Amino acid sequence: MFLSIRATCREGSTVDTDVIVVGAGPTGLMLAGELRLGGARVVVVEKLAQPTGQSRGLGFTARAMEVFDQRGLLPRFGTLEKSPMGHFGGIQFDYTVLQDAHFGARGVPQSQTEAVLEEWAGELGADIRRGWELTKLSEDGNGVEIVAATPDGEQRLRGAYLVGCDGGQSVVRRAAGIGFPGLPATRRMYLADVTGCAIRPRFLGERLEHGMVMAAPLAPGVDRIIVCEDGTPAGDRPQTVEFEEVAAAWERITGESLAGGGADWVSSFTDATRQASAYRKGRVLLAGDAAHVHLPAGGQGLSTGVQDAVNLGWKLAAVARGAMPDTLLDTYHDERHPVGARLLMNTRAQGMIFLGGPEADPVRAVFGELMELEDVRRRLAGIVSHLDVTYDLGPGTHPLLGRRLPPRPLELPDGTRTGTADLLHPARGVLLDLVGDPAPRETAAPWSDTVTVVTARPENPDAFAGATALLVRPDGHVAWAAGGTERDDVTAGVDRLVEALHHWFGSPEVA
Numbered sequence: 234m235f236l237s238i239r240a241t242c243r244e245g246s247t248v249d250t251d252v253i254v255v256g257a258g259p260t261g262l263m264l265a266g267e268l269r270l271g272g273a274r275v276v277v278v279e280k281l282a283q284p285t286g287q288s289r290g291l292g293f294t295a296r297a298m299e300v301f302d303q304r305g306l307l308p309r310f311g312t313l314e315k316s317p318m319g320h321f322g323g324i325q326f327d328y329t330v331l332q333d334a335h336f337g338a339r340g341v342p343q344s345q346t347e348a349v350l351e352e353w354a355g356e357l358g359a360d361i362r363r364g365w366e367l368t369k370l371s372e373d374g375n376g377v378e379i380v381a382a383t384p385d386g387e388q389r390l391r392g393a394y395l396v397g398c399d400g401g402q403s404v405v406r407r408a409a410g411i412g413f414p415g416l417p418a419t420r421r422m423y424l425a426d427v428t429g430c431a432i433r434p435r436f437l438g439e440r441l442e443h444g445m446v447m448a449a450p451l452a453p454g455v456d457r458i459i460v461c462e463d464g465t466p467a468g469d470r471p472q473t474v475e476f477e478e479v480a481a482a483w484e485r486i487t488g489e490s491l492a493g494g495g496a497d498w499v500s501s502f503t504d505a506t507r508q509a510s511a512y513r514k515g516r517v518l519l520a521g522d523a524a525h526v527h528l529p530a531g532g533q534g535l536s537t538g539v540q541d542a543v544n545l546g547w548k549l550a551a552v553a554r555g556a557m558p559d560t561l562l563d564t565y566h567d568e569r570h571p572v573g574a575r576l577l578m579n580t581r582a583q584g585m586i587f588l589g590g591p592e593a594d595p596v597r598a599v600f601g602e603l604m605e606l607e608d609v610r611r612r613l614a615g616i617v618s619h620l621d622v623t624y625d626l627g628p629g630t631h632p633l634l635g636r637r638l639p640p641r642p643l644e645l646p647d648g649t650r651t652g653t654a655d656l657l658h659p660a661r662g663v664l665l666d667l668v669g670d671p672a673p674r675e676t677a678a679p680w681s682d683t684v685t686v687v688t689a690r691p692e693n694p695d696a697f698a699g700a701t702a703l704l705v706r707p708d709g710h711v712a713w714a715a716g717g718t719e720r721d722d723v724t725a726g727v728d729r730l731v732e733a734l735h736h737w738f739g740s741p742e743v744a
């Protein structure tokens with residue numbers, strides 16, 4: 234039984250917590266940690282009494298790895314390898330054509346990612362309530378109230394804001410009346426973590442006469458297989474899948490028998506492609522699969538949800554603390570909705586190349602030729618690694634403006650070595666002075682409650698595209714840059730810094 238300690242929110246109404254997060258998948262757990270780092274109280278309600286333990290998303294993209302690094306989380310995953318080779322729709326290419334790009338961390342079961350995030354969010358003070366299933370949701374001008382079915386009966390909980398991180402079938406999205414337009418599923422595909430069979434790996438997938446199969450070793454004696462048999466209808470709703478069904482489809486396509494084997498986990502998925510029409514409606518927001526569903530091509534879903542959470546967390550915490558107006562939350566939709574749309578675009582394109590029958594052969598051939606061009610490979614590496622995510626963060630022409638702060642080694646004035654990711658561990662803004670110029674440091678000094686001022690020398694002077702100083706948001710995106718192409722415009726640069734500080738961190742006296 235949970236005791237609710239009621240507190241009065243800024244608008245004067247009574248709430249139990251600042252933010253209710255619905256769903257303890259990777260998105261909800263990441264968001265819970267981010268909200269705690271930002272100083273907001275958070276309750277996570279999760280309908281499952283225990284984690285599923287399912288392997289599901291087997292890793293994360295290069296950018297998601299950087300995001301975990303920004304919060305000091307990477308050591309919790311153990312040894313992670315950055316795979317240089319990846320693919321687009323099954324056409325292989327080397328990601329290292331783009332600086333910092335790689336195919337991401339592979340072979341990390343989603344259950345492990347969730348365990349890491351749940352432990353971290355819990356340590357930061359997130360109140361995670363398992364066995365709580367949201368059944369009703371209502372919003373008034375001052376807050377959001379939910380009704381949850383729990384082992385102790387029906388419980389009510391009131392928060393100033395609520396974020397639906399409750400997956401593709403999101404109850405929150407429906408209850409809030411947010412549309413989910415897109416393309417319905419046309420086909421169902423199978424997935425199994427097979428034990429006790431010797432399966433030839435097909436990392437890039439293999440197209441055969443009756444469909445496409447993929448296979449990769451997951452753990453000693455366990456192989457992940459994906460089976461896409463041509464002509465398998467999507468069906469109305471997710472159904473329970475038996476191993477025998479998957480094994481039969483595998484045999485029809487490959488001619489290989491999985492007899493004598495079994496599976497740790499069997500599931501199915503479709504090519505449904507949909508995106509929430511709004512990521513915010515009043516006090517209700519959506520993130521992760523609740524906001525976008527797509528074919529799991531290139532393993533991008535979990536990573537996009539984590540990045541949604543990192544974009545939203547610090548903003549929502551600042552609004553909930555009363556430090557910022559709630560219009561700041563609109564920038565979450567403005568920045569992340571286009572990223573979601575691009576995700577749907579690239580996964581659909583991959584699906585057409587990957588799963589199309591002979592009618593797609595010419596597209597595969599043209600794509601294969603285009604992939605010989607370095608510019609094409611660089612562009613695709615940026616898209617699927619998520620390193621190309623760029624937000625419109627105001628005027629300015631520096632190439633880093635709106636982009637992520639790249640991971641680079643730095644030396645502090647006392648000779649200590651650090652890295653850009655380390656500066657972002659506390660999820661605060663950072664004013665990074667790279668040349669010892671006092672002007673930006675003095676400008677940012679009044680925001681010391683929310684912005685850390687750091688002077689550091691890059692080990693490689695070219696590391697930041699000629700920038701002499703940068704203002705970095707807690708999510709790692711550059712909100713202002715001096716130097717480089719803007720070297721001559723010093724006054725405009727400082728004026729823009731003041732504007733950016735006000736825009737993202739509010740007035741210094743209330744920040």
Ligand SMILES: Cc1cc2nc3c(=O)[nH]c(=O)nc-3n(C[C@H](O)[C@H](O)[C@H](O)COP(=O)(O)OP(=O)(O)OC[C@H]3O[C@@H](n4cnc5c(N)ncnc54)[C@H](O)[C@@H]3O)c2cc1C
Nearest residue numbers: 256258259260280290291367399400521522532534535536
């Ligand atoms: C076959 C397959 C392979 C994939 N591979 C990859 C990969 O390699 N890399 C990658 O990045 N992504 C991958 N994905 C996608 C990834 O699994 C999802 O994008 C990810 O799980 C989304 O996380 P989420 O937290 O947004 O939603 P979910 O993981 O769906 O979590 C939602 C949570 O909300 C809870 N919930 C739902 N309704 C309620 C309610 N009413 N009340 C309370 N709780 C509720 C659920 O129990 C669940 O715990 C793959 C997906 C599939 C199907």
